[in-house]
Amino acid sequence: MNLRLSPQEKQFRQDVRDFIAESLPRDIRDHMRAGRPPTREQIFRWHRILHTRGWATASWPKDCGGAGLGPVERMILAEEIFLAPAPPPLVFNSSMIGPIICRFGSDEQKRRFLPKIASLELWFCQGFSEPGAGSDLASLRTRAVRDADEYVVTGQKIWTTQAQYADWIFALVRTDPQAKKQLGLSMLLIDLKSPGVTVRPILSIDGHHHLNEVFFDAVRVPVDNRVGEENKGWDYAKALLDHERTGIAGVGRSRERLGYARELASRVPCGAGTLADDASFRQETAAIEADLKALEISQLRVVAGGTRRHGGGPNPFTSILKIRGAELYQAVCELLCRVGGPLAICAPTDDGADAASEWAAPLASAYFYSRAATIYGGSNEIQKSILAKNILEL
Numbered sequence: 001m002n003l004r005l006s007p008q009e010k011q012f013r014q015d016v017r018d019f020i021a022e023s024l025p026r027d028i029r030d031h032m033r034a035g036r037p038p039t040r041e042q043i044f045r046w047h048r049i050l051h052t053r054g055w056a057t058a059s060w061p062k063d064c065g066g067a068g069l070g071p072v073e074r075m076i077l078a079e080e081i082f083l084a085p086a087p088p089p090l091v092f093n094s095s096m097i098g099p100i101i102c103r104f105g106s107d108e109q110k111r112r113f114l115p116k117i118a119s120l121e122l123w124f125c126q127g128f129s130e131p132g133a134g135s136d137l138a139s140l141r142t143r144a145v146r147d148a149d150e151y152v153v154t155g156q157k158i159w160t161t162q163a164q165y166a167d168w169i170f171a172l173v174r175t176d177p178q179a180k181k182q183l184g185l186s187m188l189l190i191d192l193k194s195p196g197v198t199v200r201p202i203l204s205i206d207g208h209h210h211l212n213e214v215f216f217d218a219v220r221v222p223v224d225n226r227v228g229e230e231n232k233g234w235d236y237a238k239a240l241l242d243h244e245r246t247g248i249a250g251v252g253r254s255r256e257r258l259g260y261a262r263e264l265a266s267r268v269p270c271g272a273g274t275l276a277d278d279a280s281f282r283q284e285t286a287a288i289e290a291d292l293k294a295l296e297i298s299q300l301r302v303v304a305g306g307t308r309r310h311g312g313g314p315n316p317f318t319s320i321l322k323i324r325g326a327e328l329y330q331a332v333c334e335l336l337c338r339v340g341g342p343l344a345i346c347a348p349t350d351d352g353a354d355a356a357s358e359w360a361a362p363l364a365s366a367y368f369y370s371r372a373a374t375i376y377g378g379s380n381e382i383q384k385s386i387l388a389k390n391i392l393e394l
Helices: 009-024 026-033 042-052 073-085 091-104 107-119 233-247 251-265 279-305 316-347 359-376 380-393
Strands: 124-127 142-147 150-157 170-176 185-191 197-203 209-222
Touching: 009 026, 026 042, 026 142, 026 170, 042 107, 042 380, 073 251, 073 279, 091 124, 091 170, 091 233, 142 170, 150 170, 185 209, 185 233, 251 279, 251 316, 279 316, 316 359, 316 380
Parallel strands: 124 170
Antiparallel strands: 142 150, 150 209, 170 185, 197 209
C-alpha cells in the first residue's frame, strides 16, 4: 500500500493551492480565519467560484457534469479548501443528493436537477433526523401516502441544517408502515415552497442559527420526485451516508485551526514573552500535531484501500476517521478558547467590537458549536459500535 503522493498528485495539490490563492475572496478568507461560520452569501459565492473549475462537484462522474476526481485528489482538494481557509462546497448538494441522483435518479431527474444542484441554483438540505429517530434513523415516522400520481407527506424533521437557506429538501419518509422498519422507506425531493411546509429555527448554544425544525402538513409531492424505487430509501440513505464519510476526518480543518492557535498565542503576553513561547503550550500543540499526522496517515490508508471492503459493505475503518477527526477538532477548538482566555467569553458583535477582544470574541462560540462534531455524521458512540461489530467479524 503506497502512502506517498505521486508526482501527479503533488502537482494537483499545487494547482489547487494556486487556484485558491488567486480566486478566494479576501473577505471570505478573513471571516473563516477568525472562526466565524460562513454566511449564506459567502457559501454561495465560493461554491460558484469552485464550480467554474468543476471542483464543486469533484466526486461526480463526468457524464453527470462532475470533475470525476479520484479519492486521493478529492482528499487533497478538501484539505486545501480547509487550510485556506474557505467554506467547502455545499455538502448537501455536492456530496449527498447530487451523487445519489447520479447513481439512482431517473434520466429526467438528472436533466432537471443536476445542473442546478452543481451550480447552487437550487440549494438542498437533508431531511433525515426526527424527534426520536436520530441515531436510530430507521424508526422515523414521517408518512408519505400514495394518492394517484402524488404522495401526501405528513410529519416532522429536526436538526435540519441550513433549511432556512434551502430551496428543496431530500427527505426520507415511510411509504409502507407494515414493512420491517428499514424496508418501508422512500426518498423524496420536496420543494420547500410547497403548501403545508413550515420551517422553524433552532438557535444553537453558540448563538447562531444553523439548525431548524421542518414540518410537513399534508404536503403534496409528485411521484416523479421520488428517487429510485419505492421502499428502497434505506439503501439510498446508506449510500449517501457512506459517501458523506469519505472526507469526514477533517485533517485540513483541524490543522488550519492549530496554526491559528499558534498565531494568536504569539499575541498573548505570558511571562517575559508570549504564550507561544510557553513550554506547556508548545507541548500541547506538538501533541495535537502528532495526532493529526497519525490521523492523516490513517486517512491515506483508508483512501488507498478504498472506502468499501470486500463483499460490498462500507469500510468500517472510516469510523476511526470520524471518531478521531471529531475528537481532535474539538481539542483544537478548546485550545483556541483557552488562548483567548477571558476575552473569549465576549459576545461577537457586528458593530465594531473592542479591538482588544475582536480576535477572541468568536472563539468561545466556535468551541461551543464544535461539541456537535461528535454527533453529526453519525455519533461517535454509534461509530464505536460499528467498529466493534465489524472487527469481531474480521
